[in-house]
Amino acid sequence: MAYTYILLSKMRNKTYVGSTVDLKNRITEHNSGKSTFTKRYIPWQLVYSEEFDSIQEARKREKYFKTAAGRAFTKKYIPR
Numbered sequence: 001m002a003y004t005y006i007l008l009s010k011m012r013n014k015t016y017v018g019s020t021v022d023l024k025n026r027i028t029e030h031n032s033g034k035s036t037f038t039k040r041y042i043p044w045q046l047v048y049s050e051e052f053d054s055i056q057e058a059r060k061r062e063k064y065f066k067t068a069a070g071r072a073f074t075k076k077y078i079p080r
Contacts, residue, residue, distance in 0.1 A: 002058035006048040006065065006078055009041035013080055016044065017065040019058035023049060047078050 003023045007016040007030060016038050020026040027046055033039035052058040064070045 002052045002055040004050045004052065004058045004061040004065065005046060006074060007038070007044040008047045008078070008080065009038075010043045010045055012041050014041050015047075015074060015078065015080075016041075017062055017070075017074075019055065019062040021055055048074075 002019060002021050004017070004019045005023060005026070007018070007027070008014070009016075016030070018026065023046075027044065029035055030038040030044045031042055033042060038044060050058075050061060052061065065074060
């Protein structure tokens with residue numbers, strides 16, 4: 001299984017979109033400061049995730065969320 005996820009910074013009104021095969025571990029890495037971008041905005045909260053059969057599918061969805069249409073989706077459906 002693979003996942004696309006959206007995190008929300010509890011400190012600032014920032015979101016982060018990513019994909020992984022180990023969602024629980026990846027969120028722990030983000031909150032431990034092991035990711036260059038996300039360490040500036042710790043702590044992070046998981047606000048959305050989708051499960052896929054392959055990492056390729058998850059990355060495709062991640063790329064969608066980084067487009068204008070994907071950002072519009074997150075603004076509409078993801079609480080801040």
